[in-house]
Amino acid sequence: MPLEFSVADTVGFLKGKSAEGIHRELLQERRTTGLHFWATGYSVGTYGLDEERIRKYIREQEQLDVGQGNLDLK
Numbered sequence: 001m002p003l004e005f006s007v008a009d010t011v012g013f014l015k016g017k018s019a020e021g022i023h024r025e026l027l028q029e030r031r032t033t034g035l036h037f038w039a040t041g042y043s044v045g046t047y048g049l050d051e052e053r054i055r056k057y058i059r060e061q062e063q064l065d066v067g068q069g070n071l072d073l074k
């Protein structure tokens with residue numbers, strides 16, 4: 001039986017809704033359009049994804065976001 005929602009759709013929905021909630025509740029920001037909170041990518045694994053590989057992925061995403069101006073690591 002095919003899945004109703006793709007992994008990409010589900011992750012996008014969760015990241016979007018959680019970012020809106022964080023901006024509104026914690027940052028007291030009513031405007032959420034154009035604001036960034038999460039990195040652009042995500043990782044999904046079913047078997048054999050070790051901790052070092054996950055850490056490498058996160059470092060690469062941080063570098064990508066800094067390069068795009070989405071993240072300031074000062």
